[in-house]
Amino acid sequence: MVDVDTPDTDGHEIAVAPVTDEPVTAEAEAEQDEAEQDEADVEDAEGEAPEVDTDGAVESAVEAVEAVESADEAEPAVDRPAAAAEAVDADERVFTRARTPELPDDADISILDPEVKQELRGLPKGLADIVGRHLAAAGMLIDSEPELALEHARYARSKAARVAVVREAAGLTAYHAGEWAEALSELRAARRMSHGTGHVAVMADCERALGRPERAIELAREAQVALLPPDEAVELRIVAAGARRDMGQLEAAVVALQGDDLDAKRREPWSARLFYAYADNLAAAGRTEEAVKWFLNAAQADDDNETDAAERAFDLSPQD
Numbered sequence: 001m002v003d004v005d006t007p008d009t010d011g012h013e014i015a016v017a018p019v020t021d022e023p024v025t026a027e028a029e030a031e032q033d034e035a036e037q038d039e040a041d042v043e044d045a046e047g048e049a050p051e052v053d054t055d056g057a058v059e060s061a062v063e064a065v066e067a068v069e070s071a072d073e074a075e076p077a078v079d080r081p082a083a084a085a086e087a088v089d090a091d092e093r094v095f096t097r098a099r100t101p102e103l104p105d106d107a108d109i110s111i112l113d114p115e116v117k118q119e120l121r122g123l124p125k126g127l128a129d130i131v132g133r134h135l136a137a138a139g140m141l142i143d144s145e146p147e148l149a150l151e152h153a154r155y156a157r158s159k160a161a162r163v164a165v166v167r168e169a170a171g172l173t174a175y176h177a178g179e180w181a182e183a184l185s186e187l188r189a190a191r192r193m194s195h196g197t198g199h200v201a202v203m204a205d206c207e208r209a210l211g212r213p214e215r216a217i218e219l220a221r222e223a224q225v226a227l228l229p230p231d232e233a234v235e236l237r238i239v240a241a242g243a244r245r246d247m248g249q250l251e252a253a254v255v256a257l258q259g260d261d262l263d264a265k266r267r268e269p270w271s272a273r274l275f276y277a278y279a280d281n282l283a284a285a286g287r288t289e290e291a292v293k294w295f296l297n298a299a300q301a302d303d304d305n306e307t308d309a310a311e312r313a314f315d316l317s318p319q320d
Contacts, residue, residue, distance in 0.1 A: 101151040107137035119165040131156045131166060138173050146177040157186070164193035175202055180209040197227055201235035204243070213243035234261065234270045238277045250285040257281060264297040272302035276309050283316060292316045 109117065109132030116135065120128040134156040141149035153173035160166045171186030184206040191198025200223045204216040220240040225233050237257055244253035257278045261268065264275070279294035295313035302309055 099151070100155055101134075101137070101148065103133055103152075104137055104140060107133045107140060107152075109133055109136060111136050111139070116165050116169075119163055120160075122163065123160055127159060131160045131163075134159075135166065135169050138169060142173055142176050146173070149173050150177040150179065162193075164190045167193065168199070172199070172202065175206065178209075180206040184210070197224065197232075199232075200228070201232050201239050204236060204239045208239060208243050208246060213246040216240065216243040230268070231270045234274055238273065241277060241281055245281060245284060250281070253281045254278070254285055254287075264294075264300075267301060272298050272307060272309070275301055276307045279309070279312065283312075288316055 109120070109129055112120075112132055112135060117132065120132050123131060134152040138149040138152040138156070141152065150173045153170040156166050157170040167186050168190035171183045171190060174180075174183035174186060184203055187199050187203050187206075200219055204219040207213070207216040207219060217240055220236050220243075223236060225236070228236065237259070241253040241256040244250075244256055257274065261271070262274060262278060275294050275298035279291045279298055282288075282294060283291035292313050295309045295316070298307060298309035299313065
């Protein structure tokens with residue numbers, strides 16, 4: 001997996017997965033639906049999310065989707081695979097004009113996770129090294145300079161758009177840089193290509209950031225939670241609770257976070273995050289006394305001091 005942590009829009013953290021080339025099969029019709037959704041995301045994002053700084057990348061992506069729609073209308077169903085292949089080619093050309101960012105000296109393919117390097121072996125050796133170095137640079141810069149990290153991820157994507165782990169990295173880096181629509185589109189593509197669960201918590205958080213909390217909740221409902229890693233399942237609950245809160249459903253947001261793992265005695269890697277989110281939603285619902293209790297629980301579970309739980313508890317406590 002790509003070795004990067006991924007924060008959600010509230011400053012939280014999440015995680016990545018491997019893959020292969022996207023097959024063109026009888027699933028083309030389902031893929032067409034998702035392509036249409038990607039076009040809608042681009043249109044909805046205008047004026048809401050920052051523009052992707054890539055010489056007309058968004059406009060070209062929309063044209064590529066429209067080309068597939070025209071092919072579907074003009075050709076019989078048996079020609080869908082050819083239309084889908086043309087869409088992939090057009091999509092691949094979207095990023096070919098991405099400028100080449102300068103590589104840091106220590107951006108080496110050797111620092112990538114084994115799963116990522118394994119996926120890149122399907123490329124010609126020289127190309128695999130170039131793509132790998134830019135992915136490494138993106139991982140190195142993602143926390144300190146997310147915009148520059150995104151330039152590296154976009155460049156890698158322009159060279160290897162049919163490698164799902166590259167699309168995944170591009171999506172996660174776009175998420176860090178606040179390019180919500182781009183992140184959502186790239187992660188959808190990676191999920192189609194890998195047939196995996198595909199960072200559903202990050203995707204739901206993108207929907208939230210784009211002002212579509214109801215879609216975030218729908219994604220959470222559709223997710224096969226039993227197949228998710230425990231940490232991502234918790235993150236999905238946190239995002240869904242945030243979406244409920246965005247819609248003014250404050251008590252429902254509190255209920256969404258309840259479960260067996262909401263136990264002050266438990267110490268899992270995600271316990272501090274879960275306790276903090278629960279306390280925050282209790283405070284929003286006006287349940288101040290309970291909120292103070294859970295902020296204190298979060299502070300005790302936060303061994304790395306990643307939250308301001310203790311300060312929040314103090315601020316909410318009655319002052320003499």
